[in-house]
Amino acid sequence: MISSAEIVIIGGGISGCSTAYNLAKKGVKNIAVIEKSYITSGSTGRCGAGVRMQWGTEMNCKLAKKSIEFYENANDVLEYDGDVEFKQEGYLLIASTDKEMDQFHENVKIQNKLGIPSKILTLDEAKEIVPYLNTDILTGASYCGKDGFLNPFLTTDAFYRAAKRLGVEFYTYTQVLDIKVENGRVKSVITNKGEISTNIVVNAAGGYSKVISDMVNSELPVYSERHQILVTEPVEAMQAPMVMSFSLNLYCQQTPHGSFMMGRGDNREPRDLRITSSWEFLEQMAKTITEVLPPIGKLRLIRQWAGLYNMTPDKQPIYGKVNEVEGFYLAVGFSGHGFMFGPLTGVIISEMILEEEPTIDASMLNINRFKEGNLILEPSVV
Amino acid sequence: MNDENTIVCRCSDVTLKEVRDLIKQGYTTYDEIKRITRIGMGPCQGKTCGQLVLREISAATGKSIKELKLHMNRPPVVGVKLDLIAEEAKKND
Numbered sequence: 001m002i003s004s005a006e007i008v009i010i011g012g013g014i015s016g017c018s019t020a021y022n023l024a025k026k027g028v029k030n031i032a033v034i035e036k037s038y039i040t041s042g043s044t045g046r047c048g049a050g051v052r053m054q055w056g057t058e059m060n061c062k063l064a065k066k067s068i069e070f071y072e073n074a075n076d077v078l079e080y081d082g083d084v085e086f087k088q089e090g091y092l093l094i095a096s097t098d099k100e101m102d103q104f105h106e107n108v109k110i111q112n113k114l115g116i117p118s119k120i121l122t123l124d125e126a127k128e129i130v131p132y133l134n135t136d137i138l139t140g141a142s143y144c145g146k147d148g149f150l151n152p153f154l155t156t157d158a159f160y161r162a163a164k165r166l167g168v169e170f171y172t173y174t175q176v177l178d179i180k181v182e183n184g185r186v187k188s189v190i191t192n193k194g195e196i197s198t199n200i201v202v203n204a205a206g207g208y209s210k211v212i213s214d215m216v217n218s219e220l221p222v223y224s225e226r227h228q229i230l231v232t233e234p235v236e237a238m239q240a241p242m243v244m245s246f247s248l249n250l251y252c253q254q255t256p257h258g259s260f261m262m263g264r265g266d267n268r269e270p271r272d273l274r275i276t277s278s279w280e281f282l283e284q285m286a287k288t289i290t291e292v293l294p295p296i297g298k299l300r301l302i303r304q305w306a307g308l309y310n311m312t313p314d315k316q317p318i319y320g321k322v323n324e325v326e327g328f329y330l331a332v333g334f335s336g337h338g339f340m341f342g343p344l345t346g347v348i349i350s351e352m353i354l355e356e357e358p359t360i361d362a363s364m365l366n367i368n369r370f371k372e373g374n375l376i377l378e379p380s381v382v
Numbered sequence: 383m384n385d386e387n388t389i390v391c392r393c394s395d396v397t398l399k400e401v402r403d404l405i406k407q408g409y410t411t412y413d414e415i416k417r418i419t420r421i422g423m424g425p426c427q428g429k430t431c432g433q434l435v436l437r438e439i440s441a442a443t444g445k446s447i448k449e450l451k452l453h454m455n456r457p458p459v460v461g462v463k464l465d466l467i468a469e470e471a472k473k474n475d
């Protein structure tokens with residue numbers, strides 16, 4: 001293991017790999033990424049990998065739009081041998097109350113203003129896109145055909161390989177145990193395989209972000225929450241878009257491989273780091289899917305798994321410096337949508353570290369917004 | 383034996399050559415190879431291919447198969463239909 005680095009990034013998920021790639025591309029030498037298990041072993045490898053521009057806050061809309069533009073050309077830009085499998089088959093958001101439809105109207109207005117090609121659909125129009133949708137329990141829908149999903153393993157692998165070619169050192173199966181601070185500055189990172197001295201550390205530890213911030217005694221207002229997914233046997237192509245509902249609490253998509261992948265949230269989940277699978281999720285999911293998309297209920301379950309959402313009070317990420325320690329940067333708190341922001345996370349954090357003109361001004365996503373009460377709540381999350 | 387035509391994983395159509403190439407590129411754990419190729423994610427959940435991949439890793443790295451870790455077996459082991467689970471769940475409501 002190297003004994004010193006310009007920048008140490010903690011976490012080998014989409015955020016860490018994208019940040020490493022962007023910094024290396026800008027010419028930073030001597031970057032180390034530390035990952036306690038394998039690349040994508042955290043939330044990134046457990047996620048639905050859906051990417052949508054249909055958000056309710058301007059900031060989330062902008063981040064998602066830029067990221068999707070990146071994903072459209074990711075294979076070329078990252079010079080990837082494989083294919084990140086970006087499929088733009090759309091997101092169909094369904095509403096089950098009038099109040100929710102009002103929210104959709106407001107969201108679509110914001111989205112259209114920012115150039116996002118979303119629109120409101122009647123139930124008949126929604127049925128044209130997904131014929132077996134149970135519209136009896138719905139009040140309307142919104143749709144954006146440019147939304148879609150990717151293969152999260154291969155997408156991260158593309159960033160990882162590109163970063164590696166640019167000279168980034170990756171240390172997998174290596175755990176960060178502590179971070180030394182001296183005179184208010186980051187000094188070194190201590191791992192189970194050795195110590196690396198450095199002036200700059202990026203916390204991209206996903207569900208473990210608070211554990212890392214605690215190492216430098218920097219308060220982080222986040223918590224982690226288990227979210228579960230299940231996947232069915234593969235069948236012929238029958239559903240193009242991701243179907244998602246906030247009020248009915250579900251998302252469900254058919255993967256290119258033919259299996260259906262679906263998940264839902266549960267606000268009674270304990271706030272800790274467990275990622276075991278529960279029987280209760282399976283029952284709730286089965287009931288919801290059978291009601292909303294009846295034919296999918298006929299499919300056989302193959303497996304289920306869980307991962308962590310790293311939640312902030314306003315469900316938007318935290319980017320940038322902290323007050324307590326010089327040289328410590330946050331790329332955390334993605335609240336269940338950090339995969340889709342991945343490309344921009346790397347751009348934003350690298351620009352912040354190198355003090356460059358920002359591509360998107362994300363300064364309002366700094367950590368002080370919570371103390372100052374500048375929360376802008378994102379209304380549209382599962 | 384031509385490793386381009388040898389299928390290691392029948393669920394996800396992965397060839398021996400793909401596995402060997404990845405190992406050469408430094409993907410030397412079952413978990414890493416699984417994520418890139420989908421090996422072990424199909425209906426058999428790695429019951430067939432798991433040992434074959436471990437044997438390849440062992441041959442390339444010199445580690446014994448015992449030292450190498452196979453992935454988690456995720457529930458359930460056999461496919462159950464979702465609507466049957468839903469019906470059962472409703473009975474308990």
Ligand SMILES: Cc1cc2nc3c(=O)[nH]c(=O)nc-3n(C[C@H](O)[C@H](O)[C@H](O)COP(=O)(O)OP(=O)(O)OC[C@H]3O[C@@H](n4cnc5c(N)ncnc54)[C@H](O)[C@@H]3O)c2cc1C
Nearest residue numbers: 011013015036042043044047048050176206307338339340
């Ligand atoms: C069920 C589920 C569905 C989701 N669906 C979507 C979706 O459809 N779209 C979307 O955009 N997002 C989705 N998300 C959210 C998304 O997965 C995350 O926001 C995103 O992957 C975060 O990436 P990350 O790189 O920041 O964190 P992670 O991928 O969690 O990476 C952090 C890494 O840090 C490592 N680490 C932690 N502690 C240490 C340490 N001490 N030393 C060394 N390494 C350490 C971990 O091992 C981990 O690999 C979903 C999440 C879940 C759980």
